[in-house]
Amino acid sequence: MAKAVVQLESQDRIEVLANQRLSVNGCHELRELILVFKSSHGDDWKAWPFPQGQSHSEILLRQFLLEQRGEWNPPYTHEEICHCRAVPTREVEKAIIMGAHTPQKVSRWTSASTACGTCRPDVEKMISYFLSSGTLSGKEPVSK
Numbered sequence: 425m426a427k428a429v430v431q432l433e434s435q436d437r438i439e440v441l442a443n444q445r446l447s448v449n450g451c452h453e454l455r456e457l458i459l460v461f462k463s464s465h466g467d468d469w470k471a472w473p474f475p476q477g478q479s480h481s482e483i484l485l486r487q488f489l490l491e492q493r494g495e496w497n498p499p500y501t502h503e504e505i506c507h508c509r510a511v512p513t514r515e516v517e518k519a520i521i522m523g524a525h526t527p528q529k530v531s532r533w534t535s536a537s538t539a540c541g542t543c544r545p546d547v548e549k550m551i552s553y554f555l556s557s558g559t560l561s562g563k564e565p566v567s568k
């Protein structure tokens with residue numbers, strides 16, 4: 425099984441406990457989302473559908489469910505995504521989760537793609553992947 429934790433900074437955290445129940449810590453929005461899914465889809469989180477929205481909580485829960493199913497396959501996995509500005513891929517991922525849903529916003533928040541621009545297509549693919557509903561393969565071309 426994939427790793428049992430998705431975590432944003434040290435705040436929002438979804439974890440599978442030894443008894444296979446979920447432990448959720450973090451903001452009110454994330455805890456509310458988990459409660460809504462429990463009441464709508466039951467306690468068996470493994471059978472939950474993917475959240476369809478683009479809030480940070482929905483993106484995190486979608487990532488968690490995909491990881492647990494072994495289906496989390498982002499299109500860019502190297503440690504550093506922007507070599508001109510030395511921006512780690514994780515920084516771009518966090519920016520996307522927190523609301524940088526356009527390449528321009530990712531550039532403003534992280535400085536990625538603000539020099540030669542070579543990394544911009546990878547940033548665009550990451551945005552599309554994180555905002556997709558769990559059906560977009562990391563290997564598929566991303567239309568604009």
Ligand code: FES
Nearest residue numbers: 506508539540541
């Ligand atoms: S590699 Fe990102 S701007 Fe050059």
